[in-house]
Amino acid sequence: MKKLLNTIYVTTEGAVLRKDGENLVAEVEGAERARVPFHMLGSVVVFGAIHVSPALMAACAGGGITLVLLDRNGRFQARIEGPVTGNVLLRRAQYKASDAPEEIVRSVVIGKVANQRAVLMRSLRDYGEEHEAEDRAAIEAVTERLARILRRVELSDDTVDLLRGSEGEAAQLYFSVFDHLIRSPDPEMRWHGRSRRPPLDPVNALLSFLYTLLTHDCRSACESVGLDPAVGFLHRDRPGRPSLALDLMEELRPVLADRLALSLINRRQLRVRDFEVRDAGAVFLSDEARKTVLTAWQERKKDERQHPFLEEKAPLGLTPYLQAQMLARHLRGDLDAYPPWFWK
Structure with a gap:
């Protein structure tokens, strides 16, 4: 507790x-x-x-x-x-803010890009000597470009569409070197780009499963503080899509999901035999592998980190709930801005 x-x-x-x-x-x-x-x-x-x-x-x-x-x-x-x-007033404030969401979108994009960059820099620190010179140079180049995107987002008065463009550019750069972070002996466990609905390779299958778990946590976090999970800021409204939950997870998934996926693969807790190929080439985790991932997910959420805004330690599993609370406080006017979560 x-x-x-x-x-x-x-x-x-x-x-x-x-x-x-x-x-x-x-x-x-x-x-x-x-x-x-x-x-x-x-x-x-x-x-x-x-x-x-x-x-x-x-x-x-x-x-x-x-x-x-x-x-x-x-x-x-x-x-x-x-x-x-106060939920009615909070949701009214949320709906009003969704009409002019630039500052909230800016905070979310800053948090996501900063955490993507932190994941790459951690890989350089952990496996610096093991990276091929060409791979290391590619990762370093992307971290520099992500730093430039961060400065641009922080200092500009971009519209929401331009901020979304910066987020997309950063994601493309980040995933362009994602394969350099994978250290599996199985050639099938390589990264060839993002594929969804359905995932077409083991790494995408693992990421999709972890993103689903994180989405559930973020949706629960939104509902637990009285926010409407369907009305977001970065993600456009779409029937049946929890846009606000997807917003909340953007700054968290490089650390909570991507790093966990890399750990499971690089520690060889998951191999190619733990995945199944189904109709139309769709790839999914086996039942036993799913149990392995769920166990690791629950253990990962117990790890404590210093929250950069609250300045106290909290389990990673509570981070979505803390961020949802701070977003609610910002919408109520108690905080001047929504503070993104930075992994250090």
Whole structure:
């Protein structure tokens, strides 16, 4: 359990949350682990099989404390709150901001490009001597071009369309050297470019699966703070697409998804035998490989990093929820700008 931004996150399955006087009490196997006064709480987010007493639900609803229930993988299940809520005002602010989203889009693009560049620079540090001279030069050239794109985005007054163009240019550069980061002995595990719906090679199949997991987390994060996951800023609105969740994941996926994919491949936890080719050449993870990825995904989310804006450590798995909260605070006027998340 971790308290961040006046929100309690409970991730230990089997935990019991109950009311004791004017306090929330968390117990694990009958032992009290935490006690937090209600007046210090804004919301409670629980993951998985956690018992929440009816008395606590009533106290939270009566005190304006939102209770969010997610499954163990972070998928949104329910949101419990009392009759007085600012969600209508928050969503109105979100819809209004979507008509002139330049500054939010700028922050998202800056976060994404900076994190893509950080992934490449980390590879140079970790495998510098093992890279071929030509590969190293290619990666270094892309990091320089990404740095120029960052400066351009930060200093310009570009329109949303131009910002989207800069994001697309950075993604093309980043993936142009992605194969240089792969160190698998299997020739089938090489990178030949992005393919989706369906993925046509093992690396794309792995990335698509991880992006799906991250999208679910980001959608849950949006819903947990009362934002409409369908109305985004960087991604255009489209029926059935969680545009805001896709916005939120852009700055996170180079670190949470791409680096995890590279780790699984480079550590040889996944080989070509862990993938299946189906009709029309579509490639998917086998059942056992999917379990391997899910286990690694859950472990990855436990890693703690210093949050650059909050200046305190938080598990990577909570980052989408923290970013959604800060976006909501920006839309409400509590923050002058939406602060992107930078990986260091």
